[in-house]
Amino acid sequence: MSHPTQRRVWFITGTSTGFGRALTEIVLAKGEAVVATARTPSVLANLVSQYPSDRLLTLKLDITQPTEVADAFEKAREAFGRIDVVVNNAGCGHAGEFESMDDEMGRAILETNFWGTVSVTRQALKFFREVNPKGHGGRLLQNSSMLGVVGKPAFSFYVASKFALEGLTESFAQELDPAWNIKVTLIEAGWFQTSMKEGAKWAPQHPAYQNADLPVSRVRASWDAFVCPGDARKGAEAIYKIAALPDPPLHFPLGEDALAEMQTKFDEFGKVLKEYRSWSEGLLTDEDVGATKDA
Incomplete structure (x- = not known):
């Protein structure tokens, strides 16, 4: 792994908004290089105009498409020759009572948050081991959630996707040969002011859950007025710091609400x-x- 003071190359998914966008801006401001991926990379045009091609490469990427993921890593190799940090940040979240969410909505969450992240993870591990210089390794940051540790009403499928990511990551992290020098960290963030709240789609309320005193009903009723307490920029700064630790933790709770x-x-x-x-x-x-x- 390169020394933190050297210019690292980051590969970040979901960079159009939220943690992904904030982290991309921080990494670039620190003088490092970023492969910034997004479903609509044109939203990064202002950054492209500020930074040269040897500092920033923007790519269109839908992480649910394995061939696109493989192509993005190949383009990163062609542009920079190595990748030091991969941040699995792209994701989606929909809400509603478990019984109100049909298979299509539930599977869409799992396809992105779990299977899409799986595709990126596979490519990252292979790249760190086989493309980077032997022993150079890399850092893999998995954007999980406090909801990957604690279940909450109205978010059953989102929680399931993050619980699955937690279990997958805990398991494969124990399989890695220490000689590969690959460090893995699960970022278990609480509620931050990212695009997740605004982007969440709610399933129509299930008729059996009309009781206003039910926890899931209270979440529905208060959702529009709910203000996420965490500052995404400050959260991204903490994520940047965790990637520089010589021996980072496997689990990294982020935010006072996550800790509580x-x-x-x-x-x-x-x-x-x-x-x-x-x-x-x-x-x-x-x-x-x-x-x-x-x-």
Whole structure:
């Protein structure tokens, strides 16, 4: 991995708005290079006019199309020869009661947030190992969410996509050969002022969930007035910093709300483990008990 003070090459998906856009601007301002991808790269025209081609390459990319993902990495190789940091930022979020969301809406979320991210991840790992100089490695930042750790009403399919990403990443991170020098971090952000809230599509309310006191009904009723507390620029600055750590954490909660929500879940989980621990004791098979005694 190149030293943080050297000019790194970043590959960032979903750079039209939110974290992706803010992080692209920060990286460029720091003197580094960016391959900025978006479904509509023309929205990056003002950045293209500010930075030369050896600092910024914009590419049209729909991460749900594996061939487009492969082509984007090849174009990055042709332009810069290496990639130091890949940021899996592109995603989408729709909302509604679980029973109100049809398969088409649910699958669309999984296709982008999970399978699209899978395509980028595969290309990133291969690039770090086989295209970058041997041992150079790279950093892979997976834009998960606090909703990849804590479930919330109205966001069941979005939560499912992020839970899946968390499990996938935790697993393959343990498979990587340390000699490859690939560092992986899950960014578990809370509510930040990105385009997700404005871009979220709501399914029509399911008739069985008319009770205004239900948590999901309260989310519906308050959604338009809800103001995301996190500053996307400040969040992106933290993401930039995490990519420079020599030994970054696998999990990186981001935002005070993320910290609070995750702490509450872990505390509740701890209570359950303590209360019901005895229920799991003495459940070994006779063969396992005998082997334990022999040892």
